[in-house]
Amino acid sequence: MRDSLGIGVAVGAAGLAFGTAAVAAGLSPAQALFLSLFAFTGASQFALVGVIAGGGSLVAGVLGALLLGARNTLYGLRLADLLGWRGARRAVAAQGVIDETAAVTLAQRDRASARTAFITTYAVLGSSWVVTTLLGALATERVSDMDAFGLDAVGPAIFLGLLWPRLREGGGRAWLIAVVGSGIALAASPLLPPGVPVLLAAAAALIALIRPVGTSDPTVPEPVEEARA
Numbered sequence: 001m002r003d004s005l006g007i008g009v010a011v012g013a014a015g016l017a018f019g020t021a022a023v024a025a026g027l028s029p030a031q032a033l034f035l036s037l038f039a040f041t042g043a044s045q046f047a048l049v050g051v052i053a054g055g056g057s058l059v060a061g062v063l064g065a066l067l068l069g070a071r072n073t074l075y076g077l078r079l080a081d082l083l084g085w086r087g088a089r090r091a092v093a094a095q096g097v098i099d100e101t102a103a104v105t106l107a108q109r110d111r112a113s114a115r116t117a118f119i120t121t122y123a124v125l126g127s128s129w130v131v132t133t134l135l136g137a138l139a140t141e142r143v144s145d146m147d148a149f150g151l152d153a154v155g156p157a158i159f160l161g162l163l164w165p166r167l168r169e170g171g172g173r174a175w176l177i178a179v180v181g182s183g184i185a186l187a188a189s190p191l192l193p194p195g196v197p198v199l200l201a202a203a204a205a206l207i208a209l210i211r212p213v214g215t216s217d218p219t220v221p222e223p224v225e226e227a228r229a
Helices: 002-012 015-024 029-038 042-053 058-069 071-083 087-094 099-106 111-141 151-188 196-209
Strands: none
Touching: 002 099, 002 111, 015 029, 015 042, 015 111, 029 042, 029 111, 042 058, 058 071, 058 196, 071 087, 071 099, 071 111, 099 111, 151 196
């Protein structure tokens, strides 16, 4: 419970940056709030507004966000067995499957603790993320000259901040994927419309499929034994 509250409050505060980045990219506060309510995947949301801010199309932005959010599908497969919910409760829980809720839930020793951890993290993080998104968006909307305050750089800066822990903990393979992906994006940017180079750069993730036999997927924690019973 304590870990869930801490993560929920700390990560939820980042919604201020998303609200700022969304309005700086040209979205209205209502549109920013809609994304936080119904998308609720921080990195994907930042990717979407980043493409739009760079002059990319909505289609390219949405496709990029979907690629980033695809990992939540893997989390959902693990959490479905661990939480053991069916019907409407499973559908509601699916909306809250993100990095933070998966990490806290999969670290628990039994189903009851896992359910408490998931509900607490989802409720605290989700509510604070939505509230701070709205505050950031409304505050930014009142700024007359966003470039003068450097608000146009908030989105890319936050996105890099989200990426850094994954590079630091991912080892050499993560760095290789990042370097190859960056190279593809830089090479394609002068030739293709905004947003498309980002989609092409996702091909670098295929490197993750080339790994020694017998190693486990490093992106998803192992489930607890009790959950398999």
